[in-house]
Amino acid sequence: MTNTTITAPKGFLAAGLYCGIKASGKPDLALVHCPTGAKAAAMFTTNAIQSAAVIVCKEHIGSTPIYAAVVNSGNANTCTGAKGLVHARRMCRAVSKSLGIETEKVLLASTGIIGHQLPIDAITTGIGQAAEILSDTAEAGLNFAKAIMTTDTRPKQAYRTVNFDGKTVTLAGTAKGAGMIGPNMATTICVLTTDAAISKPMLAKALKIAIGNSLNRLTVDGHQSTNDTAMILASGLAENKPIQSQKDPRFVRFSTTLTDLCTDLARQMALDAEGATRMFTVRVQGAATAAEAFRAARAVADYDLVKCAVHGADPNWGRIICAVGSCGIKVNPDRLCCKIGDTYVFRNGKPTAFDAKKVSAVIAQKEHTITIELNVGKYNDFCYGCDLGHDYITINADYHT
């Protein structure tokens, strides 16, 4: 069977194990290693409160090459003061010692509960153990994917290939999602690998495009975490002619493929969101500005009453219109239209007769599309959302303490 994990691209070894953070005993430490060194790029949360892991990862992301990235789950290392920063640096130093590389050439990310100090001794011991079992097998890649999970019920992985100059270039990635997902800069923890030969600036550009059109277009609860980090490592071992310009048609193919891969991860996150049973895409057409197109799409996808209606497969389009009207964008009530799937439910400011059973069946699918036609300008945008189900509350009223 083809390896479709983050160890699929040439040059990557991975490991995932339980080191002692999670009370459940589930895997909580993940390590990826590129012995030949990788070009790297990353995107981070814009929350004013940031994890110590984010602060340290930002210090290291300028280094070239990057040799490794370490991720822990079960503890965010956020709101942990100066001690948290010391712990984040100790994590990188443990990787550096185990692999014989410089500390600043290690990236890191943390995810989990806010406000608790890391069990740093258990983690550094775990890093040593992870370094010893690093492997390029699919099993090792899957273990990495499992070890970054928090309330996810299953690992999220995606894989794509593209041919450049007769060489097969592979891209792969894993992400953790579930809750606290709002579309404002890289969402959750996402680790991507590729063996493409590509310059650091082009890699950063491709990551920005890909995340902007995938993870940043997904909202579960509109909440932006303090730890959001998306990173990509490129080993260059596919030996294609290096991509060094945005005008290179291979850059477009690379970024399109990466976007497609990240969209795959975003869909997996939506369908495994806390309490979610289905997802939907909100498409906004004809907004007055680009910003308003996205604001409206996100307002609908974030609207709890819309999410509840989707959970109940209820074509209660009035809530969609209410969300559009209240988000502060330019609206002409008499030209506003709304479709659920292919069916108009509201047209030019007036309700339209439709087959409620048929539309309910459309909503009851695993995925459906809500289209808002504003008809006040030329800008379009979209956002992914998911339904709001009972388990969101069960998970989030009980998580922690």
Next chain:
Amino acid sequence: MTNTTITAPKGFLAAGLYCGIKASGKPDLALVHCPTGAKAAAMFTTNAIQSAAVIVCKEHIGSTPIYAAVVNSGNANTCTGAKGLVHARRMCRAVSKSLGIETEKVLLASTGIIGHQLPIDAITTGIGQAAEILSDTAEAGLNFAKAIMTTDTRPKQAYRTVNFDGKTVTLAGTAKGAGMIGPNMATTICVLTTDAAISKPMLAKALKIAIGNSLNRLTVDGHQSTNDTAMILASGLAENKPIQSQKDPRFVRFSTTLTDLCTDLARQMALDAEGATRMFTVRVQGAATAAEAFRAARAVADYDLVKCAVHGADPNWGRIICAVGSCGIKVNPDRLCCKIGDTYVFRNGKPTAFDAKKVSAVIAQKEHTITIELNVGKYNDFCYGCDLGHDYITINADYHT
């Protein structure tokens, strides 16, 4: 027993009955009448999509005196096009005919499902019946309060008296709440009556202050409805010397009393919010600007993960800090503090040891306060919120169709 309903102030008659809108057969039509004529003021939703009832009520609010207000529940008369406007005007005309008053001296409000035409013949028949049973009894006032309910489980009423110039002035009010509550201009449907003698501009001013500090400081799901309307009618029959200036110390006492009354209604709404079991107040201190103080308070009160933690009586303060950090206000991570009740859980950017059981017991109360000390400026504000429980989803996944 003292009458504490909207018929308590001198000069008001009320009625509430079932006219045929709600499938449940519950009361859905409410009428209040001031035979001697009242000064009136109102506040409305700022949603770009507005109910036909809001549009017509805005046309009539300039009239003096106002003789009556009619409210229907079970149907919002929103997104109903030109026909909806015709229906809203027919409601006022039916009141005008039944009571022998001019059509433009009737206020109206509608609440319920969006996008369905009103059963206008049933409503106009019901208005005729309501006019015949108008009464100043407490029972009639209670029937009014019941007839404006949608998913509320109980009527909300509040009552206050204040002494001006040796005369007892009475204020009373009722509101419907439950869901789709966001603090942006008068929230939900709120009908207030008073026998105070007060000028129309002073009445409008007092209403703005009162709603601004009560209903507009309450968020259940952050959703602003298309129908939000708060109105106050003042008969003047208490025969106090008319309040005509903001500098009159009696104006301050009137507006303080009205604010207190509306805060009472807001608390009742929070505690009866869809699926809610308890409420909380978020106090933000030391923000850089007044707007940022409110934005932060609302961000915490609206944050689903905080609301779930409150539901689970879980002192998961990391989610509070996360909400503060992500709402786009000025934050100094090293000076940020957070208290739950009287207990610091986070101080100057660092976690603080606290008795989790004790803090959990504070959250488990019917009401508690979360305090955020930003320490970056001098502005304070607050917001009321409630927990997010399973019944919010049960109610909103099943409501309609």
